[in-house]
Structures are given as structure tokens and as C-alpha cells.
Amino acid sequence: MAQFSLVSASVGLITLQNPPVNALSAVLRQGIVDAVEKALCDPKVKSVVICGQNGIFCGGADIREFGTNMRGPPLIPMIHAIESANKPMVAAIEGSALGGGLELALGCHYRIAHSQARLGLPEVTLGLLPAAGGSQRLPRLIGVPAALNLITTGRHVTAAEALQLGIVDQVTDHNTVDAAVKFSQSVAGQSLDGRRISTYPCPVQPNLDAFFEEAMLKVRQSARGAIAPVACVQAVRAAATLPYAQGMKREKELMATLFTSGQARALQYCFFAQRAVGRWSTPSGGRWDTSKPRPVHTAAVIGLGTMGRGITVALAQTGLSVVAVETQVKQLTEAKQAVSGMLERGATRRGAAPTPDRITYSENIQAVAGADLVIEAVFEDMALKEKVFRQLSDVCKPGALLCTNTSALDIDHLASQTRNPELVVGMHFFAPAHVMKLLEVVYGPRSSSQAVATAMQLGKKMGKISVAVGNCRGFVGNRMLKPYLEQAFFLLEEGATPELVDRALEDFGFPMGVFKVSDLSGLDVGWRVRKADGMVESGLSTGPSARIRQGRRYSPLGDLLCEQGRFGQKTGRGWYLYDKPGGRVSKSDPWLHSFLEEYRVQQGLVARRVDQQEVLERCLFALINEGFQILEEGIAAGPEDIDAIYVFGYGWPRHRGGPMFYAGMVGLAKVMERLDHYHQAHPDEPSLQPCSLLRRLVASGKKLHSQL
Numbered sequence: 001m002a003q004f005s006l007v008s009a010s011v012g013l014i015t016l017q018n019p020p021v022n023a024l025s026a027v028l029r030q031g032i033v034d035a036v037e038k039a040l041c042d043p044k045v046k047s048v049v050i051c052g053q054n055g056i057f058c059g060g061a062d063i064r065e066f067g068t069n070m071r072g073p074p075l076i077p078m079i080h081a082i083e084s085a086n087k088p089m090v091a092a093i094e095g096s097a098l099g100g101g102l103e104l105a106l107g108c109h110y111r112i113a114h115s116q117a118r119l120g121l122p123e124v125t126l127g128l129l130p131a132a133g134g135s136q137r138l139p140r141l142i143g144v145p146a147a148l149n150l151i152t153t154g155r156h157v158t159a160a161e162a163l164q165l166g167i168v169d170q171v172t173d174h175n176t177v178d179a180a181v182k183f184s185q186s187v188a189g190q191s192l193d194g195r196r197i198s199t200y201p202c203p204v205q206p207n208l209d210a211f212f213e214e215a216m217l218k219v220r221q222s223a224r225g226a227i228a229p230v231a232c233v234q235a236v237r238a239a240a241t242l243p244y245a246q247g248m249k250r251e252k253e254l255m256a257t258l259f260t261s262g263q264a265r266a267l268q269y270c271f272f273a274q275r276a277v278g279r280w281s282t283p284s285g286g287r288w289d290t291s292k293p294r295p296v297h298t299a300a301v302i303g304l305g306t307m308g309r310g311i312t313v314a315l316a317q318t319g320l321s322v323v324a325v326e327t328q329v330k331q332l333t334e335a336k337q338a339v340s341g342m343l344e345r346g347a348t349r350r351g352a353a354p355t356p357d358r359i360t361y362s363e364n365i366q367a368v369a370g371a372d373l374v375i376e377a378v379f380e381d382m383a384l385k386e387k388v389f390r391q392l393s394d395v396c397k398p399g400a401l402l403c404t405n406t407s408a409l410d411i412d413h414l415a416s417q418t419r420n421p422e423l424v425v426g427m428h429f430f431a432p433a434h435v436m437k438l439l440e441v442v443y444g445p446r447s448s449s450q451a452v453a454t455a456m457q458l459g460k461k462m463g464k465i466s467v468a469v470g471n472c473r474g475f476v477g478n479r480m481l482k483p484y485l486e487q488a489f490f491l492l493e494e495g496a497t498p499e500l501v502d503r504a505l506e507d508f509g510f511p512m513g514v515f516k517v518s519d520l521s522g523l524d525v526g527w528r529v530r531k532a533d534g535m536v537e538s539g540l541s542t543g544p545s546a547r548i549r550q551g552r553r554y555s556p557l558g559d560l561l562c563e564q565g566r567f568g569q570k571t572g573r574g575w576y577l578y579d580k581p582g583g584r585v586s587k588s589d590p591w592l593h594s595f596l597e598e599y600r601v602q603q604g605l606v607a608r609r610v611d612q613q614e615v616l617e618r619c620l621f622a623l624i625n626e627g628f629q630i631l632e633e634g635i636a637a638g639p640e641d642i643d644a645i646y647v648f649g650y651g652w653p654r655h656r657g658g659p660m661f662y663a664g665m666v667g668l669a670k671v672m673e674r675l676d677h678y679h680q681a682h683p684d685e686p687s688l689q690p691c692s693l694l695r696r697l698v699a700s701g702k703k704l705h706s707q708l
């Protein structure tokens, strides 16, 4: 609801009250309409201030209402009534004014913001556009280029930037409502003719056609198939070229297409999934709302390779004291330099002071004795990690949490090396650890819920999307990646090329296809793991058993490339060719194509035509099938956990909602039918056999997601 009160004898104060973020639900919209009418009818009221309760102006339209039968007064006429008012309307912006919240403020005649406030039109991130007049008013207020940037990226701006851009009229460090009340009194009785943004002409944009062509090209390139950014450009173009009323008509038409789109549903699902993963639970009964995290003031990192350096930076940037340990002197010296460089660059980007003084370096593991939490990030080798955990168990103070950054190894086995296995969890960061948003917090059967809560809370403080997952080989993300990679290799054997597979995945929306990613991360990484698993045989044998390992189909293609020293970008050759070792721009490699042809001949394989649909179905459905298996085993608590992991850690296109949501969009019956079809053709590929949870869901007609 919205509360109306009279303050300072002549100012009508309308307070939005819809916790936690004052989203513009039907009830709140009705409340605003009623309160505005009251204010305009009351002769004592000479000016009006609109504010939000609990330090937040408004988080925008109520996203939970989308997709329902929306009732209550619509936003556009409500904002129009505010703008048309004959008494000054002033928005007092604290906390956030986002989406419909900012559009409401743009309908006001003046905007006063607190210095800590954030403003933005993030609708594009929900698959929408600012369709309560935002796409038409903002360009009229701040010009086309600045408005286009905010609307197509959805980025939030600080109050200082909003003032500089001309979005707000005043910024205060003090009580915003008091400042707005005072301000409204100072303008009461003045003409409002020049204050209604919808009446402003849009500032002239030179070379309009070329400007919008370039803008469209840019969003199409970065949007990778997302439709909302394209519609946002079209809406801003309407603002720049049409009178306001016609622009509003265009805004409405564009919104109508987006509003019911699958992409909007997927993006709105991602919004809630990102928040849902914070409400974690474990099979042993641990829960986010009943487990109290331990305080962490000092954290330690063991091993300063690439991952350890990134983790050190991420911890230091969170404001913790960090003890960074590396036993090899040369590596330690290099790490110190690299970490200061990363901190300096990060600080420059954020406009803050660097924080290297919070880090203490040591060659000696004893230095971690005082740490509240230790993250082991040594080389991915079980024997080495076992040794480190035994040492940590001796050295660390009682109650210190011992975490491992392993990407696949058994957490429970590492816990068994320590005196307090309940204090051991995985904190699986993704490279570069100070940049990537995802953190898998891995609990073993003996991890205490307090240990999970502590790691989850630390992840949140570090700005990560932290997802609690169970202990199994590869946890959730890497485990699901295995069948995806496997299928990509098999497709090469059957006639595809790396280019064809990558194009299909990039057209689907991944930033990079599987083979480009493999070149980037290094083919030798998987090779080492396969060797340790006893999968690799030196050289190329032939005959029917040559491509069967441990009873299932196996492709040695990656191993053969590694034997040739083709490790990807670092060696200048992998699945693609690069101009030099370390080069980043991939080119097709005729050598690789001949190699594939010869390989097929040697193996008696006849190349056939593989199309993009088969690439997507085999790679993605195999990955999704593993996701169902993971749910069935209870390794992930719900589909949101898997989807968040894939969207934030593996480049899954957000507008497709994550693999499990995508499966629901395609239809579980269809996913199962295609898996069955491919499994019949390839009975030696168990990852194509639909798992029992998928079969049960299809048989019962149940859905995995309530949104679908």
C-alpha cells in the first residue's frame, strides 16, 4: 500500500510500503493512485514528495506478477497522472530506484537522491524494456547515447553519476525525505511547464541512422540471440524520431512481443534462481536459516598458482586479512607481483584504493596458525592435497575451517586426513577466481552445517553466487561437463568439425564453443585427468576395441592431439591454429581436418553429415541428462542450483534460463525421446540413456519448474 500524510503543514508525503523492495504490485499501484488523488484534492497540500519505506525507494514492477493475470491500475496512466499534476511532485530516492521505480521517479517533476542511492532501468536483464515510459522519457532527459547505454545494458548508476547525467536534480548526504520536503516547499507555486519530461523534445542526435545502425550491430554482437537488447534499441530510436505519444505506442508494441516471450520467462526465472540458491539445504538437514556461520576475519590461502592468486585477490578485496602461503620461493616472488598488479587494476576499475597491505606472504605453512578459514589451492593431486590437509590439521587453531579448491577430488577423503572432518568443505572457485561469479560450496557427509553456512556466507561477502552441492566426482558443474565434452568428441569422429560444433553452440548463445574453450583452458588439463584415470593408451590402436575404454565408448582424439604437443592457445595449436603460442584469435587448421580424415580412415569410420540440431541435442541433452541424475542423487538440492551453476560459471546463455529450465522449455518428453533415439544409435554411450528421474517425470507428466 501507499501511506499518505501531511508534513510541514503543506507537503503531502506519499510513502510506498511493500516490503522488502516496495515493488509496484497491484495493491501498491492502487495505493499510489489513491494517495495522489488525495494530495491533489487537498487544498492544504502545495507540493508532494514520494518516498519508499525502509530506506528503499522502489525496486520496480513486481516481477512475480508477470505471467499472472495482472490486475490493478496500470503503471503508464498512473505515472502520467503524476506528471500532469499541477502541484510539484518530488521523488525522494533512497536505496534503489530501479525499472518501474525509476520510471515513476521520471514522471515526477523533480528527483532528489541520497548519495548512496542506485538508479537504473534493468528491465533488459529480465528480457523486457522500460515500458512504463522509461524508454521515451530517459532519452528526452539525458540524451540518446547515455539513455541507450543505460537501457541496453541495464546497469545501475550511482547517485553521483545520475546527477552528472542529469537524471536527478540534487544529491544529499543527509535525510533524503527531509531534503525533498524542503526542496518541494521551495518550488511550490512555481510553473511546472518546463518540468514534464514527456513534453521535452528529444535532444538532436547527429547522424541518427548511422548511430542507430552501429548501436544495433553492437547489441546484436554482444546479445548472442537475446531479443530484449534489440527491442531496447528500437524503442530508444522511437524516442529519437517520433513524438512522445507515438513513441509510447511503439514502446507498448515492442513490450508486447517481449512480455510473453520464452526469453523473458527464462531471464525472470534466473533472477529468482540466483536468490533461491542462497536458501540452501543439505540431505542431512542443514539449512540456511538454522545454521549460524562462524565469523571469518583472517583467511589463508595455500598455493599461489593461478587459482590461489585469484582467491587471494578476491579475499583481500572483501576486506579480510589474508595470509598467502607458497613454499616455492620463485613462485612466491612471482605471485606477490601478480597479486599486487591484480589488486591495483581492480582498484583502478572501481575507483578505490588498492589493498595489498592486508596480505601477508609466507613460505611456511605455520603462518596460517591464526587463520579462521584456510583455502587450499595447491596442484590438483590427491597425494599432495592429503599432505597439506594433514599439516593444516596440526597447524590450524581449533575451530578453523579447512577448505579445498579442488575442482573434482573427494572432499570426504580429504576430510578423513584431519582431526575435525566436520570442519572440511570444498570452495570450488572458477578461473579467474577474482572475476568469476560462481562458487560451488561442496559439503561431504561429515561437513557440519555451520561449516557450510560459513563458506556460503564468505562466498556472498566476496560477491559470488554461492551454490551448496554434494560431494561427487566433478561436483555439479564439471560432472555435467563430461558427457557434453564426450559427445563433442564423438561428433568429430562421426564427421563433424570443431568449427561446426562450435558454431552450433555459439549460435545457441554460448560465448565460445566447446573446442574454443578447450583451446583456451588447455587440452593438457583433461589429458592429465584421463591419464590418472587410466583411460589413456599411448599411440593410436585400431580395431573395434580401440575406442572402448572401461566398457564404454571413448574417443582418444584429445589424447592424440596432446601427444603432438597441441595443448591449445598456449602452444599456438590445438583444435584450431593461432598465430603464435599464447595467441587468442583462432583460425581453422587444415592440418586438423586432414588429421580427422586420416583418423576416421584408420578407425574404419565413415564420415556422415552432422547438422547443428544433432550437435545441440547430443551435447546439451547428454549434459541435461546428467543434471537429472545429479538431482536424483541429491547432489544438487533443486534445478535452480544446477541452472545457477551453468549460467554463472559455464557461459550457459542466461536468456535460456540454465540447462534444467531449458529442458523444461523444450519439453521433458521431447528431451527423453531424443535421448532414447540417440542411445539406440549409440548403445555404448551410457550418457545418452535417459536417467530414471527423467523417465519418471515424463511418465507422471510432472514438471521440474513451477514457472513452466
Ligand SMILES: CC(C)(COP(=O)(O)OP(=O)(O)OC[C@H]1O[C@@H](n2cnc3c(N)ncnc32)[C@H](O)[C@@H]1OP(=O)(O)O)[C@@H](O)C(=O)NCCC(=O)NCCSC(=O)/C=C/CCCCCCCCCCCCC(=O)O
Binding pocket: 020, 021, 023, 058, 059, 060, 061, 062, 063, 064, 075, 096, 098, 099, 100, 101, 122, 123, 126, 128, 129, 130, 131, 132, 255, 256, 259, 260, 272, 275, 276
Ligand atoms: C537492488 C534490489 C532492489 C534489492 O537488492 P537486495 O537488497 O540484495 O535484495 P534481494 O535479495 O535482491 O531482494 C529481496 C527480495 O525481494 C525480491 N524482489 C526484488 N525485486 C523485486 C521485484 N521488482 N519484484 C518482485 N520481487 C522482487 C527478491 O526476489 C527477493 O525475494 P526472494 O529472496 O527471491 O524471495 C534487487 O532486489 C533488485 O535488483 N531487484 C530487481 C530490480 C529490477 O530488475 N527491477 C525491474 C523490474 S521490471 C520493471 O520494473 C518493469 C517496468 C515496466 C513494466 C511495465 C509493465 C507493463 C506490462 C504491460 C504488458 C504489456 C504486454 C501485453 C501483452 C498482451 O498483449 O497480452
